[in-house]
Amino acid sequence: MAQPRKPLASLKAKGSHLLNPGRYSDRKEPKTVPLGEPSPHLKGMQRAAWFAFAAELPWLAESDRAILEVACQVRGKLMAGEQDMPANHLNLLKQCLQNMGATPADRSRVSTAAEEPDDDPDAIYFN
Numbered sequence: 001m002a003q004p005r006k007p008l009a010s011l012k013a014k015g016s017h018l019l020n021p022g023r024y025s026d027r028k029e030p031k032t033v034p035l036g037e038p039s040p041h042l043k044g045m046q047r048a049a050w051f052a053f054a055a056e057l058p059w060l061a062e063s064d065r066a067i068l069e070v071a072c073q074v075r076g077k078l079m080a081g082e083q084d085m086p087a088n089h090l091n092l093l094k095q096c097l098q099n100m101g102a103t104p105a106d107r108s109r110v111s112t113a114a115e116e117p118d119d120d121p122d123a124i125y126f127n
Helices: 008-014 045-056 064-081 089-099 104-108
Strands: none
Touching: 045 064, 064 089
16 A cells, blocks of 8 residues: 655645655645635534534635535534434545645645646746
8 A cells, every 4th residue: 555645735844855856846735715604503402512623623724614514513523522423424424625735635636627837937947
């Protein structure tokens, strides 16, 4: 089994991207709009779950809002102490976490269809 991909930020912190720059040239972190406040229809423990996810997964963005709302509804039930949670609800929560990139391997695979160009036009010559 192949090793999971490390996040680009981790590679840059270690300097690994300098050893073999061609290996990481196509990997870029997507530019996104911040997550913002919880949706108005989330109440009580669902709202608390929103803030918990926002703290635990700081990379979440506006584009993650729909899947985060689903995860908040399930996690809100867990936080409220609901006793008889069906197994498919827990499986749904696990799938939501994977889709939101709750692990470094999942987050490193996120890419946008049209990457925005870098702000610095000289970057192609000096990087």
